[in-house]
Amino acid sequence: MKTFGFRHAGSAAAALAVGLSVVGAAQSAEPQKARNVILFVGDGMGVSTVTAARIYQGQLRGVDGASNRLTFERFPNLALVKTYSADSLVTDSANGASAMMTGVRTINGALGVDATVNRQSCASAIAGRVDTLAELVKQRGMSTGAVSTAAITDATPAALYAHTSARSWQGDFAMPKEAAAEGCVDIARQLVDAPEAMRLDVALGGGATFFTPAKRLDGRDLTREWAKRPDAAFVDTAEGLSKLPKGTRHLLGLFAGESMARESSRPVQAPRLTDMTKAAISLLSQNPKGYFLMVEGGLIDKAHHAGLVRDALNETVEFDAAVDQALAMTDRADTLILVTADHSHGLTINGGHRDSPILGLVTDAQGKPRLAGDGKAYGILNYQTGPGGPKAGESRIDPTTVNTLEPGYRAPAGIQMNSAAHTGEDVAAYAQGPGAERLRGLIDQTDIFEVMREALGIPAPKRAAKP
Template structure:
């Protein structure tokens, strides 16, 4: 008969064993023990969150984040796999997040961002309307408008800011302030639509109401009349409205490039509107004459911190998503690194005692990873063989059944499809040869299977990382709309 040990005896025996194991001198072992001690020392922060910062890397699911981690590590001279992103440290609590929409297995950015800002899941292509609203049907707007986290905290006296490398009227940033039956109504609505105005006007309405204090991103074309030029921007509004003039008439400071960004008075009490590029801001790999995501995050925190009541800030790395859609891993990962640097900046400039930081994504992409690659294989390049004696890969590209090498990263669909449309409309083809130099080029499109003009999202879970007051509530596998409830509880614990 087996003897039953007391819990104390079991724990004591485990401790003794850990001290005597032959692997105890291994760095892997000692590092894991140190991580265990850090986790054991954690105590829940049940204070009130004066500030809430939500950082969203659009399209940065667990796969994309994995690739960015390796890329960032390799850019810093490491093999890559062992790298730790700024938000992956033991100080952050973490969970998995289910991202589906009310009516979609594979989600869209508008309702996923809306779920973060309202606490309820929403319908595909709508922003911040209840489940009875119908996409593209303006008549269903009235009576279905949802209350936003920005409105809740603004009514409580806090300031609100938005930063994005996408158009500031694009789905994720718009979810902070807009309510619309179509995410694409950025500068106009149908002629018979009287229940709402376009998203750009809604931003100015929110700024005039005092809900939005700081807005910085791309999309200048939606704020100026058609043909009007200002600071490198060219308007395309058909209704003749000049929303930049309206903003400056409210006393807002305005910026359009690096110089005007640096000239902003972040200590002033006036709102700030900054619009770089006519559409989205540049990819980080191509950026010129406009601030980085980390610089914009720093400016937003410095400005919003003037409010003694605190603030809510949403920061979006919108172009991670766009590069994934293009099937271009290089720009995906360089924008992913820029996001990590912005997250690190937010953490550095704030106090864990009074600031809840949440790092997450709205959805994943149809990204895939190939082969049994050896350690340190360039995440952008070819899958190299596993070394039998060393740690790093053996330097020999692995080949598929067709005898050709393949990249570590690929996509299940997209513009890089190996299937080519023929004259009769059918698709066929042979997978092209690819070299290491070709695969690591900035403009290379990863090989994909299904031909698509734009690679699609995926319904796979994303991760969420949290630090600060009530961050311990981020745990397990969560519905995406739950994150709002953590934020709302943190600013007003019951």
């Protein structure tokens, strides 16, 4: 059995590191395999986001935020994860998710392919194709599913089933004619047209634009085609999700044209991430051979990109609620639950009294705002880059003149950019259940794949060496 991360010297510690039982003398014990694996990906959920969300959640509950813990922070196994891509120090969601789904690092913007791929090249994507964990799981007769608050064709959920050199090819109208002529198809088609034995059983999120004939160049209604299959259903409302036809085993749910609305403005007809997680587990658990499910909190990242710090934390709290829902529906004895992020964001925590609102200002002992070098107050939470930065010729906004507690508040940024940039520091991974002991120390993002693969007892794919 392979163990990732650091091992401590000494016979007893070393025995623990490889899952041995020490009773007098060390005796080997085969670790229990997982029947199910659920991977939760908080898109853009770096360590500072986790810390701020923990405080925010506690304060929402009226308790001390600093000593609060999110559900997944109570998991017994923890590792730091390196997140670079094959061509950049800072990964995007495509390579990040693809690395976790395939065990192979690729270039930013690519999915389900190795590092030999060329951006926007159809031929190189076909040549560089690698199997995903979802596909390997299906070959064993297990069920698979993806849940996301982003479009189901967006980078992270698409990493389960798509093989492409361009994550932007979500619909056929987004593809260059040359790529289509060479035999590549859009991501939405890759989901619906996959062979029955390889197709996802559950796909819930946004992205209806890419499946329906209003914009598709081929005129196809992929939602209708999905629903024509035996035991299959398509839904587009929260009510439809809660009242599925009896016997449904294959479910496509699309609840927005592209990304779903953030929780702070979610319409009543759209389900929560927690609702979609519950529905997915209910369906997938019908398979006695087990399942693999990926759940993405996709709007954490999208709120960060817009500098909407309260929404980013609110989405992280909802993401944590989805983890709690999964725990309530599964057995720790047979289900590995792993929580991590694909990359981080440049959110910083810059002081504040123990009982200060995490979305508020840094104050002195008398409760008055502390002033920065420009004579203006500053917030506890700020971004390194983003829309909240001063534009050329402008000075920084005084945060005492705005309500920093409102959902639409854009936190200040040091460098003005239309969209906040990802950052390249390590992210955290948390796990419990069979195989969770493999998660420790400092690991590579591709090792997330190996932890899940080994927990399920799936043989290592025969591939070229990882880049």
